[in-house]
Amino acid sequence: MPSILETFDELFREAFVNIGYPEELGGVQESSRGSAPYQCNGAMRAAGISKKQGKHITPSDVALSVIEKLQDHPMINKLEIGGPGFINIYPSIIYLRERASELLLDENYGIKQEPPLSVIIDYGGANVAKPMHVGHLRSAVIGESIKRILRAQGHNVIGDVHMGDWGLQMGHLISELRIEQPSLSYFDGDITSGFPDTSPVTMDDLARLYPQASVAAKNNHERMELSRIATAELQSGRPGYRALLEHFISVSVAALKVGYGKLGVEFDLWKGEACVDPLIPEMIKELKLKKITEEDNGALIIRVQEEDDKLEIPPVMLLASSGAVLYHTTDMATLVDRKETNKPDRIIYVVDQRQALHFEQVFRAASKAGWFHPDQLYHVGFGTMNGKDGKPFKTREGGVLRLEDLLDIMNASAKNRLEESGIGISFDSKERSEIARKVGLAALKFADLQNQRLTNYTFDPVRFTSFEGKTGPYLLYAVVRIKSILRKAASASIDFDDKNIELSHSSEKELLIALDAFGRSTSNAASKYLPHILCDHVYRVAQAFSRFYADCPILSEDTPRHLQSSRLSLAKLTLLQLEMGLYMLGIEAPERM
C-alpha cells in the first residue's frame, strides 16, 4: 500500500517519461516551504536537457506539460508552478480521506513489510562483574530500538547480549576470591568434580572483588601475575575455575536481567564470550587449513590489510604468544557459532564507535575465511554520553556509572517535573511513582535516540525531562492526551465510525500528511540503523497533533456529530501510530497523567 508521496512519485515519473524525459526527473518530495505539501523539481533539469539538444524550452514549459497530463487526476486537487518551475502538488481531499482510512485499517501502521531476513543483533555487551558504563547503556537503548524496528518490518531478529565473561576480569575475580577464601574446594587442584551447586559469591561480592583485584594488580606486579595465571588456567580448562566461572556468570546474569529489565530491554540469547571457547581449537585448525593464518613472533595472526587502505589495519590476533585467547578470538569463534547455530543473513553489532577498528578487523578476517560476506556484518557505532565536563558520564563520586544510579537520577528528575507542573497530583502515590518511572525512562531513551547515534551528547536530566520541546515527556504527554480524549468520548457514549475521516480543516490535512510519512521514516531508520529518524517522525506527528487539537475542537458541543466522529478517528489513528513509533524506540507511555 503506497504512501501519498510514493503514489505521486510514480505519477510524476510516468508523466516525465510521457513527455520524453528521463524518469528520475519526476521525483517528488515533501515541501519544506509554502502551503503545498509536495513538490516536483524536475522541470529545471528537463529544460536543461532540451537546451543541450538545441530546443528552446523553458522550465515552465516543461512544468505546464506535466501539469496538463496530471491536473485532472482524481488524486490531485491542484497543481501550480512556483518560482522558476517547481510544481507544487496539492492532493485531492478524496484521496487524502481514502489514505486516512487505509492507514487506520493497516495492521502494520503503514510500515512496509520486507522479505524476512534472519538477523542477529549483538548488543548490551555488559561484562561479568565489571560495572556497566554509559557505553553499555547506549548499546542497550539503541540496540533494543533497532531490534524492534527491524521486527516491525517483518524480519526475524534475535537479540544476543554477548556478555564479556572471558577476559582478565575473570582471572582477577578468581585470584581475589582465592586470596580471601583459599580453602574453597575450587582452589584445590586435586578436586576435579563435585563442586557445590550454590555460588560461593553474591553479586555484591563480585562488585567488591573485581575493583579490589584490579586496583591491587595495577599497583603490584606479582598480584597481576596471579590474575594472569588464573586467567590462563581458567582458559585451559582447570575444573575448579570452570565451576567458579559458571557461578560468576549465573550470579551476574541474574543481576543483569534485573538491570536490563528496569531499562525495558530484553534479550533472546544470554550468550557470552566464554560459551564459544570450546569452538576455538577447531576454528584455529580450519583457519590454518585455509592458509590465512601466519605465525608472528610466536603469536597466531590473520593479516587483513588491503591495498587501497589509507590507514594501517593491524592483523587479527587469534592467539597471543602466551597461547592466550583474545577479544578477536572470541568474536571470531562467536561468528562460527552464529553461522552454525543460527545461519543469519545479517549480524549487527551495536557497540561503541571506539571499537570500530576491532570490528573492521574481525569482519575482514571472517570474509577471508569465507564465513560471511562483508555486507552481512555491520558495526552500528555510537558516540558517548558525556557529563557537563565533556567527558564520558561518571557518577558524582567519579566512579563508573551504575545503571541503577542513572535510573534513580532520571526518576527523581521526572518526579520533580511532574510535581512542578502539577501533573497527576490527584492520583495515589503508587500511580504517581509509576508515572515518574515511565517519564524518566522515556526522557533518557528519547534523549539518547534522538541524536544521530555517532554524535556525543551531554547528560542533562533537567532538560531531558522537560514537557516542552523535543523530549520523551512531551511525546508521552501527547499520547496520554489522546487517550484521555478517547476515554472521554467513550464515557459520553460517542462512538465513532473508524473508517470515515473527513479532513475539512488544514490542520487535519497536515496531520494526515505527517502520519503518511511513518512508513518511509521507519524504512529510512531501518536501512542505516538510525533510530533518530524515527524520533524526528514521532515528534513531527505529536506537533501536528497539537496544532490539530488547538484548531479543531473535538468534543465541544458546537462540533457537529459527524465532525466529532471524524476527528476522533483521526485522533485514534494518531494514537496508534505514536504508540507504535514509541514502541519501536523502546518507550512506554502511562495510561494517564
Ligand code: ARG
Ligand atoms: N563486552 C564488550 C565491552 O564491554 C562489548 C561486547 C561487544 N560485542 C562484541 N561481539 N564484541 O566492551
